[in-house]
Amino acid sequence: MTTAPDTVVWAAVVLAGVGTYAIRASFLFLFERLGGVPSRAQTALGMVPAAVLSALVVPAVLAPEETVVLLGNDRLVAAVVAALVAWYTESILATIVVGLVALVGLGLLL
């Protein structure tokens, strides 16, 4: 794993922090001037969690080494099991534990 240099880590912490604070503070300070969120922007913002989370999850499961692997992919099997757990329990903890146990178990079996 190639980790980013220290300066990049600190720059990321500060810039992401300042930007995130600006988002949180935006309407709390500018509501009178901005009115509200336009309805189209509301629709788009409503899509953000599903789109971003999926863009994070799917490549990490299907292509951890930058090549898509479908057959014999332990991560894929573990993720499917974990997704079912997430669906039924809605528990982050249960999802993580079952997913990790499945991945370790598959590694031991094969």
Add this chain to the structure above:
Amino acid sequence: MSRREALRAGVRATTPVVLGVVPFGLVAGAAAIGAGLSILQAAALSVVVFAGASQLAIIELLGRDAALVVVVGTALVINARMFMYSASLAPHFLEEDSRWRALLAYVLTDQAFALSVTRYAEGLEGVERKRWYYLGTALPLWVVWQICTVAGALAGTQVPAWLPLGFAVPLTFLALLVPAVESRPTLVAALVGGGVATAGVSLPFNLGLLVGAVAGVVAGTVLAERGWGDVEVGH
């Protein structure tokens, strides 16, 4: 309801939610160490950014040595949902002092937002009571989040090699993704977002993630605007 009662009511409402963020915080701390960050950097990330999903994305991307602009851009895209929260809370705090507003903004999270606006809608009146109720929901989350990320970072230095802890990060995102897919447009947003990001996995600077996320948002928005959002996928 006095101020103190409002604060206590907020704390009571948030307690089960706080327990739910414990594993998430531990993973955020441990993953930071796994990606090569120091304990100080892991703690700074939690204090300065204080937004779990974006923190994990930042960690994941830093661990892959992604370009700074991609790391920050991805974090801000993830956190863009908080524009909505800020806008929903704002009408309740129009008469609030700006120093209080600055604090309210800093501790704004999915959970504090959801608990507070629900309670306000049930008829909690007065800016002071609203403020203390909100802080009652938000401050325990902040405290527990900081403790858990530091604990996770400390534990992360001792994780045995056979435990694929790196996989806990996508699993956490998966646990958040499943309930986020609640309608046909969000399902399409997820399919397009995940598909495009995977297709673009070897793009430079990890740009595939941002391209996928934007493509997913556009696809979902177009569908929702055409009225495809009326069908709930639901449980």
